[in-house]
Every structure is written in C-alpha cells, then in structure tokens.
Amino acid sequence: MADIKRVLRSRSWYGGADKDAFAHRSWIKNQGHPDHMFDGRPVIGICNTWSDLNPCNAHFRELSEVVKRGVYESGGFPVEFPAMSLGETTLRPTAMLFRNLASMEVEESIRANPIDGVVLLVGCDKTTPALLMGAASCDLPTIALSGGPMLNGKYRGRELGSGTSVWQFSEAVKAGEMTLADFMSAESGMSRSPGHCMTMGTASTMASMVEALGVGLPENAAYPAVDSRRRRLAYLVGNRIVAMVAEDLRLSRILTRAAFQNAIRVNGAIGGSTNAVVHLLAIAGRLGIPLTLDDWDTWGRDVPTIVDLMPSGRFLMEDFCYAGGLPVVLKALGDNGLLNRDALTVNGRTIWDNVSAAENFNPEVIRPFDRPLTQSGGIAVLRGNLAPSGAILKPSAATPALMQHRGRAVVFESIEDYKRRIADPDLAIDETSVMVLKNCGPKGYPGMAEVGNMGLPPKLLAKGIKDMVRISDARMSGTAYGTVVLHAAPEAAAGGPIALVREGDAIELDVAGRRLHLDVSDAELERRRARWTPPAPPMSSGYQKLYVDHVLGADRGADLDFLVGNRGAAVPRESH
Numbered sequence: 001m002a003d004i005k006r007v008l009r010s011r012s013w014y015g016g017a018d019k020d021a022f023a024h025r026s027w028i029k030n031q032g033h034p035d036h037m038f039d040g041r042p043v044i045g046i047c048n049t050w051s052d053l054n055p056c057n058a059h060f061r062e063l064s065e066v067v068k069r070g071v072y073e074s075g076g077f078p079v080e081f082p083a084m085s086l087g088e089t090t091l092r093p094t095a096m097l098f099r100n101l102a103s104m105e106v107e108e109s110i111r112a113n114p115i116d117g118v119v120l121l122v123g124c125d126k127t128t129p130a131l132l133m134g135a136a137s138c139d140l141p142t143i144a145l146s147g148g149p150m151l152n153g154k155y156r157g158r159e160l161g162s163g164t165s166v167w168q169f170s171e172a173v174k175a176g177e178m179t180l181a182d183f184m185s186a187e188s189g190m191s192r193s194p195g196h197c198m199t200m201g202t203a204s205t206m207a208s209m210v211e212a213l214g215v216g217l218p219e220n221a222a223y224p225a226v227d228s229r230r231r232r233l234a235y236l237v238g239n240r241i242v243a244m245v246a247e248d249l250r251l252s253r254i255l256t257r258a259a260f261q262n263a264i265r266v267n268g269a270i271g272g273s274t275n276a277v278v279h280l281l282a283i284a285g286r287l288g289i290p291l292t293l294d295d296w297d298t299w300g301r302d303v304p305t306i307v308d309l310m311p312s313g314r315f316l317m318e319d320f321c322y323a324g325g326l327p328v329v330l331k332a333l334g335d336n337g338l339l340n341r342d343a344l345t346v347n348g349r350t351i352w353d354n355v356s357a358a359e360n361f362n363p364e365v366i367r368p369f370d371r372p373l374t375q376s377g378g379i380a381v382l383r384g385n386l387a388p389s390g391a392i393l394k395p396s397a398a399t400p401a402l403m404q405h406r407g408r409a410v411v412f413e414s415i416e417d418y419k420r421r422i423a424d425p426d427l428a429i430d431e432t433s434v435m436v437l438k439n440c441g442p443k444g445y446p447g448m449a450e451v452g453n454m455g456l457p458p459k460l461l462a463k464g465i466k467d468m469v470r471i472s473d474a475r476m477s478g479t480a481y482g483t484v485v486l487h488a489a490p491e492a493a494a495g496g497p498i499a500l501v502r503e504g505d506a507i508e509l510d511v512a513g514r515r516l517h518l519d520v521s522d523a524e525l526e527r528r529r530a531r532w533t534p535p536a537p538p539m540s541s542g543y544q545k546l547y548v549d550h551v552l553g554a555d556r557g558a559d560l561d562f563l564v565g566n567r568g569a570a571v572p573r574e575s576h
C-alpha cells in the first residue's frame with residue numbers, strides 16, 4: 001500500500017496530522033467510519049443516479065450496496081455520491097437538455113472530493129453518457145456499471161418491447177386496428193421489473209457501448225436488472241476498481257480511438273440507437289480524441305446487423321442475454337477482422353482476451369455473419385445542400401424501398417405546428433411526400449427532442465401506409481424506427497439550410513450515395529436566407545440560456561463548447 005499512498009489524491013485530504021486533516025476525517029467519521037478507513041487505502045466514489053423519478057435507475061441503491069461490499073473486500077473505502085438522475089420518460093422538455101448539466105455535476109463532484117477511483121452507476125438513456133463525459137473530464141481510474149434491462153414485456157401471449165410497442169400500438173389505434181381499451185391494458189404488461197428499456201433502444205445501446213469501449217466489465221450489457229448475475233457483476237466492479245487505482249489504470253488508457261472504433265462497429269452489429277452518435281462524439285470530445293461523423297460512416301458501413309432485437313428486429317434484451325450477450329457479438333466482429341483485439345479494458349485484459357471463448361446459444365437472436373438481419377448496418381451519414389455538416393439515418397430501421405426517394409416537402413415549422421396540423425384531413429400530403437420538421441435541434445428545442453420519428457398522418461395510416469421519409473434536425477428514440485433522417489446540421493435555429501425548406505420543394509434522399517439534396521437553386525436559397533430570422537429561444541435566462549448560448553451542433557456531439565477538450569487529470573487543491 002506504501003506506493004499507492006504516495007500517489008493517491010485522497011491523501012491530501014485524509015493524510016497528515018494538521019488542522020485540515022483533522023477536519024476532513026473528523027466530520028466524515030460521524031458516519032461510523034473507523035480509523036483504519038483513513039490509513040491510505042483508495043477512496044472509491046460511487047456515483048449513483050438513483051431516483052424514484054427515474055424508474056430505470058430506481059434499483060440503484062441496492063446495486064450500490066453490492067459495489068460497496070466488493071470495495072471493502074478489496075481494501076478500499078467506498079463513498080457514495082449522487083448525480084442528477086435523468087429519467088427519459090419524465091423530464092421536460094427533454095432529458096437530453098440536461099445531459100451536459102449532469103456531466104458537469106459529475107465532473108465537479110469528482111474533482112472537488114477526496115476520490116481516487118470512480119464507479120459510475122448508469123442505466124436510463126442519458127445517465128450513461130452524462131456520467132462518462134463527466135468522468136472523462138477528470139480521467140481517474142473509472143468503471144461504469146449499467147443497471148441492466150427490464151424483463152421482457154408480456155401482453156396477451158406476445159412480447160412487448162419498451163417504446164417500440166408503444167409506437168406500434170399508438171399508430172394501430174390511429175389506424176383503427178386496435179381499441180383504446182386494449183392500448184390502455186397493454187400499459188401494465190410492458191414494464192414488469194426494475195431496469196431500463198429492454199429493446200435495443202438508447203439505454204441498451206449505451207450499456208453495450210460501455211462493454212464495447214472496455215469501460216465496463218464483460219457481460220455488462222445484457223444481464224437483466226433482476227438477474228443475480230447483475231449483482232455479482234456489481235460486486236466484481238467493487239473489487240476491480242480498487243485494483244485499478246493501484247495500477248493507476250485511468251480512463252484515458254481505456255477510451256482510445258481504437259476503443260471508439262470497436263464501439264462504432266458494435267453499434268452497427270447490434271442495430272444500436274442513433275443517439276449513440278451524439279453521445280460517443282461528446283465522450284470522445286472530453287478526452288480530446290478526434291472522433292467525427294465520418295468515422296461513424298467509414299467504420300460502421302460494412303458491419304452487418306446480426307442482433308435481431310427490436311426496434312430493427314424481433315427479440316428483446318432478455319433473449320440477447322440468454323443467447324450469450326455482447327461477448328458473442330464482439331467475438332463475431334473479431335473473427336471477421338472488425339475488432340481492434342488489443343484494446344485494453346478495465347479488467348486489465350484486452351477485449352479479445354475477454355471474448356475469444358464466447359459461445360452463441362441462440363443463432364436466431366444473434367445471427368451468424370453470413371445470415372445477418374441487415375447486410376449493411378451501422379449509421380449512414382448523409383450530406384448535401386440540405387445538411388452540409390451531416391445528417392444521419394439508421395438503415396436497419398428504415399424501409400429499403402424508401403432509401404432512394406424523391407418527394408415534395410410537407411413542412412412543419414415546429415413540433416407544435418406538426419401536432420396542430422398532422423391530423424387535419426385537408427393536409428396536402430400523400431405517401432410520396434417528404435415530411436420536414438424544423439427547429440427541434442440542440443438550440444431550437446432546446447435540448448434536441450426525440451421527435452424526428454413523427455407519426456404519420458392518420459388518413460395515410462388508415463390507408464395502410466406504414467412508413468414515409470421524414471427529415472428533421474431532431475433526434476429519435478432508440479426504440480423508434482422508420483425511414484427517418486435525423487440530426488440535420490447545421491440545425492434550423494442556427495440558420496442551417498433546413499430552415500429554408502418550403503412547402504412543395506423537391507427533396508432527394510439517396511442513402512446508398514449518402515446524399516440529401518434540396519432541389520432548389522443556390523440563388524433562391526440565398527434569397528430565402530436574406531429573409532430568415534432566428535426563432536426566439538423559449539427561455540432567456542437560467543441553465544437554458546447557458547445551454548443555447550454554448551451548445552455545439554449534433555455533428556459535434558451537442559456538448560457545450562467550454563466542456564470540450566482534455567482538461568487533464570483531476571488535481572486536488574488545498575481547501576479554504
């Protein structure tokens with residue numbers, strides 16, 4: 001322990017015999033900690049996003065206690081601290097508005113406290129990137145532990161997927177294919193246990209990213225929240241973080257460009273959420289790693305989607321777990337030359353060491369490479385005069401016949417405008433139209449709402465139309481699907497070309513050619529731009545003002561400009 005004592009941050013609080021050390025130890029001893037907790041052992045911060053208001057993370061107090069047991073067993077001193085819990089289904093206007101705020105809280109909580117190593121308890125969509133971003137800015141030894149998915153939803157003998165089934169049922173009610181009474185009674189069958197959404201939505205995707213980046217232990221992604229193996233993993237995380245402090249295995253040695261390449265390829269193989277794009281860009285940005293939208297397209301382009309989970313496919317996370325989980329996917333990528341096998345992970349082994357013996361127990365759920373769900377998975381990055389800084393589309397969730405399409409724009413100036421007019425029987429729209437939604441980007445909403453998968457007009461649903469091309473500067477839920485072009489950048493509120501689209505303009509989408517074109521002359525676009533004025537932000541003070549003044553575009557991860565860049569490891573200063 002002598003060597004560790006020399007380097008531990010916590011010694012500048014808890015070491016010594018002066019007045020300050022007295023104060024630092026004395027007050028915290030009011031919790032019953034004995035003297036030997038201050039003998040130079042590593043202090044492990046457990047960042048807990050528990051909240052009754054965040055159903056996906058509501059079991060985290062129990063999980064935290066298990067992590068503590070592992071820390072104690074390995075000779076560490078665990079201290080739990082809270083971070084703003086971002087409940088996706090509850091927070092208004094959108095949880096994404098607060099991702100950066102939570103990341104700042106996490107960073108400053110770590111930086112300001114006597115912490116040597118960190119365990120991040122993450123689950124619901126935004127909690128994973130928020131905590132990783134905050135921890136990345138401090139660069140201490142860190143392990144992320146996901147809370148695990150809910151059990152599969154069940155309703156009248158069929159499987160219900162979080163989010164995905166809600167979108168399907170809601171459209172079915174509008175189309176007259178499902179009664180409102182059935183819709184309401186499905187509600188209680190969907191969320192049957194603690195845990196996060198059990199489709200391959202954003203939470204499951206980000207839990208997979210944690211494992212693929214090597215910042216979580218193997219098997220992190222898929223164990224259900226209520227599976228005892230989830231708690232066993234929490235115990236091992238407690239053991240391992242103490243050893244990581246001794247090894248000084250910092251986050252920057254794990255989160256390398258090679259690790260991000262692995263994660264992007266995994267996202268393609270699992271049919272992961274489009275939200276992973278902004279989150280990984282933002283996490284990389286905190287470490288000064290040059291990750292771009294083009295990396296997403298280049299690295300993910302040839303990756304087949306082999307995991308057959310909703311929203312792209314049929315199964316759910318419980319099935320994925322029983323099939324072998326993410327190690328099977330990582331092994332398949334490694335066997336096919338699509339994995340940086342030497343990437344280091346938090347257990348001190350390479351990612352290939354961790355997964356090379358993985359077995360697939362259900363090739364229907366995790367398909368072989370030569371029988372994929374979609375040959376070209378990943379994220380398509382589109383460019384053109386409608387999105388010069390890029391827009392994205394998830395091919396595995398789109399309709400193949402619509403991926404090359406030309407149609408007339410039906411324009412909604414805001415989500416409120418969309419809601420007002422979409423059910424109007426006189427709305428001039430048919431299935432060949434292209435729905436365009438403006439002012440829902442990072443600045444425009446603000447927070448970049450998950451509304452890009454706007455529902456189709458009821459009159460077309462009633463005709464049996466299931467999908468149309470939709471374009472916006474918004475995000476969409478990871479549980480959603482459709483031929484949906486998202487994250488158009490620059491966004492409308494920042495004066496991007498999407499702000500200039502008018503009703504009836506022709507728009508061309510060519511996914512194979514990675515092109516998104518507004519068929520309007522440059523001269524006409526300049527005329528429109530001269531008359532364009534930015535929308536007034538909904539709030540001109542408080543955090544929303546800070547956010548709108550400083551948020552970067554979706555193509556740069558929608559982080560705040562002053563948070564980007566490697567600020568170096570957390571360094572303690574004397575207290576005053």
Ligand code: FES
Binds near residue numbers: 087196203
């Ligand atoms: Fe929390 Fe989906 S609502 S993960």
